[in-house]
Amino acid sequence: MAGPNSFYGPLDPAPDAGYVDAPPRMGFFTDTSVCIGCKACEVACKEWNLVPDDGFNLLGTSYDNTGGLTANSWRHVAFIEQPAAGSGHGTDTPGAFAGMPTGPSASAHTAVVAAGTSQDTGTDPGVPAAPDALAAAATITAPGAQFLGMPGADLPGRTMDAPRSDFRWLMMSNVCKHCTHAGCLDVCPTGALFRTEFGTVVVQEDICNGCGYCIPACPYGVIDQRKDDGRAWKCTLCYDRIGDGLTPACAKACPTESIQYGELDELRSRAAHRLEKLHEQGVAEARLYGHDPNDGVGGDGAFFLLLDEPEVYGLPPDPVVTTRDLPDMWKRAGVAALAMAATIVVSFAGRRR
Template identity: 40%
Template sequence: MAQQSATPAATTAAPPSATPAGGTPVPLASIPPASAYAPPGAFPPEPLGFYTDTSVCIGCKACEVACKNWNGLSSRNGGVNTLSGDSYDNTRRLDGQHWRHVKFIEQFSEDRTNGRWLMMSDVCKHCVQAGCLEVCPTGAIMRTEYDTVVIQADVCNGCRDCIGACPFGVIDINPVNNTAMKCTLCYDRLHRGMEPACAQACPTASIQFGPIAELKQRAQARLEQLKSQPRPESRPEPRLYGADESFLGGLNAFYLLDDEPEVYGLPNHPALPSQHLPANVGLAAVGAVGVGLLGLLGLRKRRMDEFAAEARAEQISDRGATDPGMTLGSDEEAPHA
């Protein structure tokens, strides 16, 4: 789709024309190449994303603020001020109005003399195999030229299927426009060659933006650095989450975690919604055939019973005709059909 190298000069330099079969020649200069549709200065189309190093997150929430600021998201929470009860977390979760969410995990001993903070700036994972995109029945969710996943607010009709399909609980309805919304990885900024607002605002480079291949190299180097440092034996090893293709084809927003994924509120084995379908549809199909056969057998039995009753009645009536003295209606006298 978008090409950074496209310039107006490149599209108007060639004067030749093309002649369609049996048609009038069309000057090629009047047909802009696909690259001409790319805004000037856009990033070249290649997989882009986030690498979030949670080990250097300080929980400042600059990413949350920058995201809301750039994307025009309300920060009033409907005018309701509530405390979450989850440490310094006051936005609770990702949803239609919170496209970045900083999680605060307190790991302290009972007397609080020993412990540590874990902080993590969570965001849409822009899955390479995205469950939301898979189930969306309107085509509102699309994959961009940057391999990111974007919801088109003017197409979404708010069926909410994507909300339950997302294995990470990222998407929700934005109460302002009543459509499903989430992080766009600042698609509009990418078209201007600008990095996403959250990554630009992050003061510790916990959120890093760039081509996925390059980010993976950086993450691997950082992981090895952390593993080489001494740490308590009881503490789990740091790990990368979503940097390989072990689930969902990989995540275009992946993480370096300092504990188990579940501790950060991340599923261990996130799945595509369609993975659950074959067994479900297969069992229902077998059931449909079974119910149909039951119905057929029932109708056949009823017909056989009717035939038997008719035959019995005929035989009784025939006997009655040949033996006028015979009485009708006795079951013992009727032959079995």
């Protein structure tokens, strides 16, 4: 019989951990194609979970002030600036950023405001919302009609005649993956890490002894220790909120719904539909990451839609649960021990003769 976190292919982790009549598995789907890098998720996570401040020392080369997931940054908004073809700063791939995701067309009222907004200052001179003005604006095509943060896109009313296309920002809100097969659970000696009835993985800070075994056991490098107390900390997927039927703080605060929370099976279906739409728009590089229950960690409880290779976002291309081979290793160690014991017995028996 499979143990509480054994590696025997796809499984539903909560029932496997012993929960009877467990609720549906909950998780995150993060659509990076609509992330605008506002960091509202970082702030909401810190405020709700009382996570200490972090990231005031700017890295100097990016708007990314936190740099990665740490014990004091359970959500990390990455900013990846990529030079475009012909910019003299990198790739020579023709049309490198062509066909990026498009968003909904601007409403008539938004088009009026955009048409009357200074491109130099971004100030709104005051546009009357008269019915005739709105009707006239219905014929205006919003420049670019792209999501904020996408290549060549800008705030409404500030898009220039020749949208900037020499670079693009890839933005991604990273978080603990709440793996189906979690190596951190396997190695924790105190039971501080546990699987919840929602299939998520939580650290109980009052039980953690600071041994740090879980840190190298995580294939994503998510878990970290605080320097002042040595204990391990990471995202709990707002276990206290979802238990009361509430949305996790980060997803609640996300203004573009880049972070979506819900039943994992429904999120996977939604993500597949979104990926199909992007491919229809010509965004061939769009891909899902962490959604496959047959991958090296049995699928993630928090998965992503990416617009480039996982390595670009600092994610391992083929993550594997670090404790996957432990059962076979113990078996081999047991066989070796028995063989050694048998050799010793035979050796002593031979001497007595």
